[in-house]
Amino acid sequence: MDALATYALRLGDDSLILGQRLGEWCGHAPALEVDLSLTNVALDQVGQATHFLGLAGAIENAGRDADALAFRRDVMDFTNCLLVEQPNGDFAQTIARQFLFSHYQALLFEQMARVKDERFAAIAAKALKEVSYHATLASDWVVRLGDGTEESKARMVAGLDWMWRFADELFVMDDVDAAAIAAGAGVDKSALRAEWDARIDAVLADATLARPASRRPVLGGRAGHHSEHLGHLLSDMQFLQRAYPDATW
Amino acid sequence: MVSAVTVITTTDRISAVLAHVPDPEIPAVSVLDLGIVRDVSETRVLITPTYTGCPATLAIEQSIRQALDANGYANVAIETTLSPPWSTDWISDAGREKLRAYGIAPPPKGASASALKNNQAAECPQCGSSNTEELSRFGSTPCKALWRCKACLEPFDRFKCH
Ligand SMILES: [Zn+2]
Numbered sequence: 001m002d003a004l005a006t007y008a009l010r011l012g013d014d015s016l017i018l019g020q021r022l023g024e025w026c027g028h029a030p031a032l033e034v035d036l037s038l039t040n041v042a043l044d045q046v047g048q049a050t051h052f053l054g055l056a057g058a059i060e061n062a063g064r065d066a067d068a069l070a071f072r073r074d075v076m077d078f079t080n081c082l083l084v085e086q087p088n089g090d091f092a093q094t095i096a097r098q099f100l101f102s103h104y105q106a107l108l109f110e111q112m113a114r115v116k117d118e119r120f121a122a123i124a125a126k127a128l129k130e131v132s133y134h135a136t137l138a139s140d141w142v143v144r145l146g147d148g149t150e151e152s153k154a155r156m157v158a159g160l161d162w163m164w165r166f167a168d169e170l171f172v173m174d175d176v177d178a179a180a181i182a183a184g185a186g187v188d189k190s191a192l193r194a195e196w197d198a199r200i201d202a203v204l205a206d207a208t209l210a211r212p213a214s215r216r217p218v219l220g221g222r223a224g225h226h227s228e229h230l231g232h233l234l235s236d237m238q239f240l241q242r243a244y245p246d247a248t249w
Numbered sequence: 250m251v252s253a254v255t256v257i258t259t260t261d262r263i264s265a266v267l268a269h270v271p272d273p274e275i276p277a278v279s280v281l282d283l284g285i286v287r288d289v290s291e292t293r294v295l296i297t298p299t300y301t302g303c304p305a306t307l308a309i310e311q312s313i314r315q316a317l318d319a320n321g322y323a324n325v326a327i328e329t330t331l332s333p334p335w336s337t338d339w340i341s342d343a344g345r346e347k348l349r350a351y352g353i354a355p356p357p358k359g360a361s362a363s364a365l366k367n368n369q370a371a372e373c374p375q376c377g378s379s380n381t382e383e384l385s386r387f388g389s390t391p392c393k394a395l396w397r398c399k400a401c402l403e404p405f406d407r408f409k410c411h
Contacts (some may be wrong), residue, residue, distance in 0.1 A: 019302075033385035040387040045301025051331070122332035126301055129334060129411055137386055238309075 003179035007186060008120070009069065010176070010222060012052030013080035016070055017230070018101065019045030020237050021088060030091055037137055041098070052125045069152045071241035075224075075231045082221040083166035085230040089159065092152070095141045096159035098170065102135035105198050107192040116184030136165040137202045145205025148180040153209075161212045168217030171196070176222070250293045260293045266320045267294065273308040273364040274390050277351035280309060284339025293326040299411070337411045349374045354396065354407040373398035373408040383407075 001009065023040035029035035053066035064072075083101055086095045109131060112124035145156040171193045180186025204211055220226070240247060267289070270342045280286055280296070288295040294313060298306045310327055317325050337356040338352035340348075354371040370379045378400035385395040393406040 009379075032389075035387055036387040036389070036395075043289060043302030043304065043391055044300060045302065047298075047300060051301060118332065122334075123331075126298075126334040130302075133386075133409075140386075148382050160256045 001060050003176045004183050005056045005175050007053050007180040008056035010079040012049045014084050015045040015077050016049035017080040020086040041134050048127045071207050071238045075153035081169045092145050093159035096163040099138035099142050102131050102138050105131040106135045111245040120185040143207040146209040164212040165215040165218050171217045179232050260289045261378045263289050264314050270312050273305045276348045278344050280343050282344030294330050295328050297330050299335050303391055356410040371396050374405055375403045376401040379398045
């Protein structure tokens with residue numbers, strides 16, 4: 001796969017894996033409101049993944065469509081960031097993951113909506129409306145839990161503390177990013193960090209929460225070095241197409 | 250005396266067919282009312298999805314296909330575009346009235362670009378009161394939020410500004 005196809009694949013993998021994670025809440029969330037919210041966010045993410053993976057397959061031009069890329073790749077071939085594959089944990093941990101990721105996605109798509117390559121720009125402009133809503137939703141919950149009871153605050157702090165170590169990876173640039181920028185499709189992610197920090201800090205202040213302590217960042221997802229959690233997620237997500245290839249209904 | 254003659258074109262006829270294709274999740278409105286149909290020509294119908302993950306997208310395309318085939322337009326293609334992204338500002342005035350009559354508070358027109366979108370109180374589709382509150386940011390479908398009227402105490406769906 002060339003750099004531009006890989007770039008689209010990374011975007012698709014981020015959305016796909018997060019969508020699958022959020023789908024695990026279906027029927028299990030603490031309240032109906034939350035169940036509806038998380039599964040609707042999951043739908044948006046899977047929708048975005050369909051577009052980005054479809055684009056990756058089209059650029060690759062080797063006969064793989066979005067479904068083939070989603071269901072017929074092994075764990076080492078997935079290029080999602082480590083943040084999105086983290087287990088749901090409790091509700092606060094899920095919200096922490098969403099909060100960090102949605103603000104990143106919103107900033108990324110704001111820029112990508114203006115790139116020269118119309119295929120990337122169109123998906124980004126479409127997705128931006130959705131992820132802005134996700135960022136607001138997650139921020140509201142960070143404030144409700146952080147500025148809530150002793151119990152909810154403790155859980156929000158713990159959730160953010162766990163997820164924080166995976167945030168740096170979102171902004172790391174490599175050869176694939178450079179090639180995508182040169183091709184008029186990519187975004188300089190490192191330039192998004194200052195605004196991301198500002199948005200995150202503003203919500204944390206509202207939630208009466210301190211920014212989590214800095215930790216050594218955990219990296220590797222873009223190169224296929226994943227936590228053990230991703231394999232389990234894929235075994236669930238890919239089971240049907242693996243057991244019954246090309247099954248339709 | 251020459252009287253004006255209304256010429257009904259092929260695209261008018263195709264549009265008339267589309268006006269009777271209901272949205273699969275909100276059958277009170279048609280795909281035309283919702284602004285999903287972006288362009289109609291003699292050879293193709295251009296549509297755009299509401300939300301990227303809307304499960305109705307495929308069903309909408311199938312319904313349009315079926316309606317075109319049934320009315321003799323089997324050779325008219327359906328194409329999908331993402332750009333420009335669908336906005337609730339494209340819902341027609343007639344569509345807004347149909348939503349209200351169906352019990353769904355329509356999005357305020359022209360509000361999708363506003364920073365205050367979704368913050369203004371929705372008008373209760375039952376009694377018209379603005380004394381309402383949001384219960385859940387997401388509702389039964391991606392395009393709706395759940396609200397409650399504090400005047401008549403009825404819960405209702407609000408079509409989200411998008
Ligand atoms: Zn009322």
